[in-house]
Amino acid sequence: MPADYVKLAQTYLQINPSRQQSYFAALTRFMGESPTTISMNWLKAEYLRQKLTAKERDCVS
Numbered sequence: 931m932p933a934d935y936v937k938l939a940q941t942y943l944q945i946n947p948s949r950q951q952s953y954f955a956a957l958t959r960f961m962g963e964s965p966t967t968i969s970m971n972w973l974k975a976e977y978l979r980q981k982l983t984a985k986e987r988d989c990v991s
Contacts, residue, residue: 935969942973949976 943950956972957965 935966935973937975939969942976952976 956968960972
């Protein structure tokens with residue numbers, strides 16, 4: 931089950947290849963953590979980033 935976050939991150943990157951640099955930077959920066967933990971936290975951050983971006987777009991229009 932824990933490897934599901936890594937697979938989910940890989941799928942997300944296939945859909946959004948422009949975010950690869952962000953993911954690999956997280957993997958490099960937090961080398962002491964497991965890839966599963968890093969992937970889980972990175973996916974949470976991506977979700978929040980998308981929500982904030984959408985909210986900013988709504989405020990501008």
